[in-house]
Amino acid sequence: MTDMTSLPVSVRPQQAALEELLRDVHARRREFEAQGHLPQEIIDRFKALGVYRSLVAERFGGDESTPAEFCRLIELISEADGSAGWVASFGIGAVYLSALPVATLEKLYADGGVDQVFAGGIFPPQPAQAVEGGHKVSGRWQFSSGSMGADVVGVGIIPAVKDQAPLPRMAVMMRKQARIELNWDVMGLKATGSNDLVVDGVVVPDEWTFVRGGASSLDTPLYRYPALAFAAQVLAVVGLGIGRGAINEVLRMAGNRKSVTGAPNLGDRVYVQLEIAKIEAELRAARCWFYEAIDDAWQVLAAGGKPDDHLISMLRLSTTHASRVGADVARRAQMLSGMTGVYENSPLAQQVRDAQMVTQHAFMGDITYQNAGAMLFGLSPLPGYL
Numbered sequence: 001m002t003d004m005t006s007l008p009v010s011v012r013p014q015q016a017a018l019e020e021l022l023r024d025v026h027a028r029r030r031e032f033e034a035q036g037h038l039p040q041e042i043i044d045r046f047k048a049l050g051v052y053r054s055l056v057a058e059r060f061g062g063d064e065s066t067p068a069e070f071c072r073l074i075e076l077i078s079e080a081d082g083s084a085g086w087v088a089s090f091g092i093g094a095v096y097l098s099a100l101p102v103a104t105l106e107k108l109y110a111d112g113g114v115d116q117v118f119a120g121g122i123f124p125p126q127p128a129q130a131v132e133g134g135h136k137v138s139g140r141w142q143f144s145s146g147s148m149g150a151d152v153v154g155v156g157i158i159p160a161v162k163d164q165a166p167l168p169r170m171a172v173m174m175r176k177q178a179r180i181e182l183n184w185d186v187m188g189l190k191a192t193g194s195n196d197l198v199v200d201g202v203v204v205p206d207e208w209t210f211v212r213g214g215a216s217s218l219d220t221p222l223y224r225y226p227a228l229a230f231a232a233q234v235l236a237v238v239g240l241g242i243g244r245g246a247i248n249e250v251l252r253m254a255g256n257r258k259s260v261t262g263a264p265n266l267g268d269r270v271y272v273q274l275e276i277a278k279i280e281a282e283l284r285a286a287r288c289w290f291y292e293a294i295d296d297a298w299q300v301l302a303a304g305g306k307p308d309d310h311l312i313s314m315l316r317l318s319t320t321h322a323s324r325v326g327a328d329v330a331r332r333a334q335m336l337s338g339m340t341g342v343y344e345n346s347p348l349a350q351q352v353r354d355a356q357m358v359t360q361h362a363f364m365g366d367i368t369y370q371n372a373g374a375m376l377f378g379l380s381p382l383p384g385y386l
Contacts, residue, residue, distance in 0.1 A: 006068075006069060006072050007069055007072055007073050007076075008050055008051075008054035008063045008065035008069050008070060008073055009050075009063045009065065010049065010050025010053055010054065010063050011049050011050050011051075011054075011073060014049055014050075017045075017048070017049060018049060018076075021042075021045050021046075021049065022076070022077065022079070022080040023080075024042075025042065025077070025080040025081045025084045026080040026081060026245075026347070029080075029081045029083075029084075029191070029347065029350060030344075030345065030350075032081065032083060032084070032190075032191035033083070033190040033191050033350070035191065036182065036184055036190060036191065036193055037148040037149070037184075037191055037192070037193025037195075038083065038084060038087050038146075038148070038149060038191055038192075038193070040149055042084065042149075043087070043117060043149035046087075046088055047115040047117070050063060050115075051073065051077075051088050051091050052091045052093075052094070052114075052115050052116065052117055053091075053094075053114040053115050054069070054070050054073065054091050054094075055070055055091055055092060055093075055094040055095050055222065056094045056109070056114045057094075057098065057105075057218050057220070057222075057223070059218075060105065060106070060109040060114055061109065061113075061114045062094065062109075062114045064220065064222055065222075066222065066298060067222070067225055067230055067233065067294050067298065068291055068294045068295060068298065070091065070092070070234065071233055071234060071237045071290075071291070071294065073088070074088055074089045074091075074234055074237050074238060074241065075237045075238075075240050075241040075244070076241065077241065078237070078238040078239075078240070078241025078242055078245070079241045079242070079244050079245040079248070080245065081191070082188070082189055082238055082239075082241070082242045082245075082350070082351065082354030082355065082357075082358070083189050083190065083191035083192045083354065084191070085237075085238040085241050085242075086145060086146075086189055086192045086235070086238050086358075087145065087146040087149070087191075087192055087193070089234040089235060089237075089238060090117065090118065090119055090145060090146045090234075091234075092230065092231060092234045093117070093118025093119065093152075094118070095216070095222070095223065095225075095227060095230060096118065096154070096170070096210070096212060096227070096231075097118055097152075097154075097172070097210070098216040098217060098218045098223050099210035099211060099212075099214045099215065099216055099217060100172065100207070100208065100209075100210050100217060101207050101217055102217050102218070103207070104207045104208055105217065105218075108152070112151055112152070116151040116152055117146065117149055117150045117151050117152070118150060118151070118152045118153070118154065118172075119144055119145060119146040119147040119149075119150035119152075119153055119154075120141070120144055120147065120150075120153040120154035120155055120170065120197060121141030121142055121143050121144040121147075121155060121156065121196075121197050122141065122154075122155070122156030122168065122170060122212055123141065123142060123143065123156060124141070124142075124156070125156035125157055125158045125168040125169075126138065126139030126140075126141070126155070126156065126157055126158065127157070127158050127160065128157035128158065128159050128160065128171065128204075129160055130159065130160045130161075131203060133203050133205060134203050134204050134205040134206050134208070134209075135157060135159055135160075135171060135203070135204050135206065135209065136201060136202070136203050137155060137157055137171045137173075137199050137201075137202045137203070137204050138199055138200050138201050138202075139155070139157075139198075139199060140181075140196050140197070140198050141155045141156060141196065141197045141198075141199075142194075142196055143194045144180070144193075144194060144195055144196065144197040145192045145193065145194040146192065146193060146194075147175070147178075147180055147193065147194075147195065147197055148180060148193040148195070149193075150175045151174070151175055152172060152173070152174060152175060153172070153173060153174075153175050153177075153178050153197060154170035154171060154172045154173075154212075155170065155171055155173075155178070155197055155199055156168050156169070156170055156171075156212075157169050157170070157171045157204075157209070159209070167211050167214070168211070168212070169209040169210060169211055169212070170209060170210055170211075170212050171202075171204040171208065171209045172204065172208045172209065172210070173199070173202055173204055173208070177199065177202045178197050178198065178199050178202075179197070179198040179199070179200075180193075180195050180196070180197060180198070181195055181196040181197075181198055182195050183195055183196055186357065187353050187356070187357065188350075188352075188353030188354040188355075188356055188357035189353075189354050189357040189358075213227045213228045213231070214227075221298070221301040221302050224301055224306070225297065225298070225301060226297065226307060226312050226315060226386075228363075228384075228386075229297075229312055229315035229316055229319065231363065232315075232316060232319045232320075232361075232363035232364065233290070233294070233315065233319050235323075235358060235361055235363060235364070236290070236319040236320065236322045236323040236326075236358065236363075236364060237290070237322065238326075238354075238358055239322060239323040239324075239325075239326030239327055239355050239358040239359070240283065240286065240287050240290065240322050240325075240326045241326075242326055242327075242330055242351050242354055242355040242358070243279075243283045243325065243326035243327075243329035243330050243333075243355065244283065245347070245351055246329060246330040246333035246334065246347075246348055246351045246352075246355075247276065247279060247280060247283065247329065247333055249333065249337075249346075249347050249348050249351070250266070250272075250276060250333045250336050250337060250348075251267075251276070253266060253337065253340065254266040254267030254272070266336070266337075272336050275332060275336055276333075276336065278332075279328075279329045279332050279333060282325055282328070282329060283325060283326070283329045285325075286318075286321055286322045286325035286326070287322065289318045289321065289322075290318045290319065290321075290322040292318075293311075293314045293315050293318040293319075294315070296311055296314070297311050297312070297315055309375065309386055310375070312386050313371070313372050313375045313381070313385075313386070314372075316368050316371070316372065316385065316386075317368060317369070317372040319363070319364070319368075320363075320364045320365075320368040320369065323358045323359050323361075323364040324359055324364070326355050326358065327352075327355040327356050327358065327359050329355075330348070330351045330352045330354075330355040330356075331352050331355075331356075333348060333351075334348040334349065334351070334352050367382070367385075368385075370382075371385040
């Protein structure tokens, strides 16, 4: 079990509840996949643990945890199940929402409390007509992970503004104002429920819209942390958790797995010992750099400064690297298991699919390496990287 003092403050006194939840999530992973989303009961247990209040500002009654504390929690959940970790990672919604005006945030948390789940989809941004009372929002948005258990959703819009090209914004509304189309049919992370959101003519006041990744209305270190880098980190750390879970699966099966050919048990084989040590070292090294980059940026923010472009680039590069290593570790762990790991009821088969899905996210694309490499040569990255 992770050192509880390294987790968000609301989680720390609940070790027994956390351990029970992780056991249940791991045992029910196939049920979740078949359902296509996490059941509301699991979302409610996440809420009770404090997952969704972790990044809510203290002024509204939240924990205002550090990025490292939140990532460690998501990593731990992802050891049990990648989809569960992915859905829990959308506790970062509180950071996105912090770009709303303070008065809007006060109303949001006063009306719904600090354990609300925010989910949504920004792509493709849809044109929104200017009407009395705000923006008339209609359209369809993909990849709305976690929306099945959401209280509040956001969708990408392009406001109608004369004589200028406005930045895409997110329009925030209650979950009941949108419809979810169940069309999530993918190879991995099946239980994230990343279906399409459909909205038909909902009027959203301007004060309930914000630029995703834009400046926060709150001025504390958490809300000055590079938002787009953080958005990538909470997803990549799912891959690290899956990699750890895959190693654990091999270690669990090694001691009691008898070979039908009379060969030594899995854990007694020299090639297995060598490979498990290699992937253990590679996962630990990637994880170390991932959290080191977070700590480097956080120390600057805690001292009242602003992370420079190099620090932000290291946040992005270490994140993409972590996702790739997590996927590679899961794949190599499955290979060690032989035929056992190819069955659908093997956690390793699911872990390989889920970890590979993490690497497919746009935040973890090869473009990260191009941008980071350009900056190492003193060149400018492409727009949107920093």
